[in-house]
Amino acid sequence: MEASNFQWEYLSMFLPYIIIAGTGYYFKIKPIKEINNMMGYRTKRSMQSQAAWDFAQVYSSSLLFTWSLAGMVGLALQLYTQKSNSPTSFAITGVGVLLAITAGVFYFTEKELKEKFSER
Numbered sequence: 001m002e003a004s005n006f007q008w009e010y011l012s013m014f015l016p017y018i019i020i021a022g023t024g025y026y027f028k029i030k031p032i033k034e035i036n037n038m039m040g041y042r043t044k045r046s047m048q049s050q051a052a053w054d055f056a057q058v059y060s061s062s063l064l065f066t067w068s069l070a071g072m073v074g075l076a077l078q079l080y081t082q083k084s085n086s087p088t089s090f091a092i093t094g095v096g097v098l099l100a101i102t103a104g105v106f107y108f109t110e111k112e113l114k115e116k117f118s119e120r
Helices: 008-012 015-029 050-081 087-117
Strands: none
Touching: 015 050, 015 087, 050 087
């Protein structure tokens, strides 16, 4: 994409990724310590014990952080290589990737919780 054709709408698509990556990083280094119903990774499986809670907070935050960074790199590559000048196609891809990141964090965190903390 040429610099003269740059549209600021594209830049706004990176904002959710920046917010999610920042949130993931913050809660990775300062995980929520006490089980609660207001903040943190809150599912039935993560709230069944303090050990499961502690693990889920760090694990899900790490996934959010790394996958958000990867999503930003992917969007930057798309912006650089896309043939269309439409911000709509860029936005649809961005939202789709955000939904995939969210679903992936839940899936993989629950999978790890099930493997590590399942009642046998």
